[in-house]
Amino acid sequence: MSYAKHWQSLEHEDTNILLVKPKSFELINTTTESDEYHFLSSVMDSFNTDTTTLEQEGSTSANIVRNDFYKTILLSWQKRKIVERLAVIAQREDDWDGYDSKKPTEPTINRAKHFIEELLDNDFISARLLQLEPFICSDEDGYITFECYNDKRSLCFDIQENETRYTKIWRTSDNTMTQTDSLNRENHLTLWEWFLDE
């Protein structure tokens, strides 16, 4: 079995077992459910998951292990990626990009952390984070930017010390429309519902 570079569904010819594999994990040659379980266990270990419980479940039903893999492991991995990305951005110094861009201030970073934590705590949004692959960065003024794109829509956030602004962009048959405004508790979920409603 070849090692895929990115997230990928792999179907076993002999068992019809589907796996989704994050790129940072190497896949052992899984030809049996037992091997599959060992692979899942190794991934779970990297997240300090309670493998004992899962082992018990896995011994009776590989499906339970697979469900946990999707619901718990992949989501945890995605969450961790986002948190790690923010940590990298937080380490930036002034002129980090060679274009005189400012480093994000501590209050901005804290606001971004809070923004992302709230996002990840929302079941409706976090369940879709696997597909979203948001792009997180900082800009020339030290704002932290959070961008999500799909085929026809974009939802972006600019996080500053005292305010978070959103920009929604959508394609129509003739034009590309845009709207920018301040983010608040009332419009946050509505914006995500708009973006995710395909």
Added chain:
Amino acid sequence: MNKNDFVEDDEELYRRLPINDHIQRYSHNNEGKVEINSKAFFDRDQQPSVDRAKLKNYDPKTSKLHDTDGIVSLIAGEVRGITIDNHTVDVIYAPILDFPKNLSHSLITVSSKNDLSKSKRKQAFSTLRRSLVLLSTVKIEPQEI
């Protein structure tokens, strides 16, 4: 004005996509395909450069500066169709006659109908870049070594 000096709405445009360095301009999606973000259109002067495909013989490779560069394409009329409050988006032909000569060179501009603060100009440019991401098609993927 020469008729060739105006970028027609149906013209294809090429934008060079250098490989990621300290600036992440793209990432790979679940299927391994390149997906760009707004950094792909960053420009210090807030006027991202593009090449007119028809003046490049419709060969995106000719817009590369380095072998590893990727190329994304846009349609001029779609770029002009980006609607940002109190702003006009345009594609302007701006050939470079000095070294490095580039007779296909053009600029994507966003200009305000009013005199705006620096932060509002920045916001408009940021919205432009994000809109351009939605309108872009990856023609050649950057080749990381």
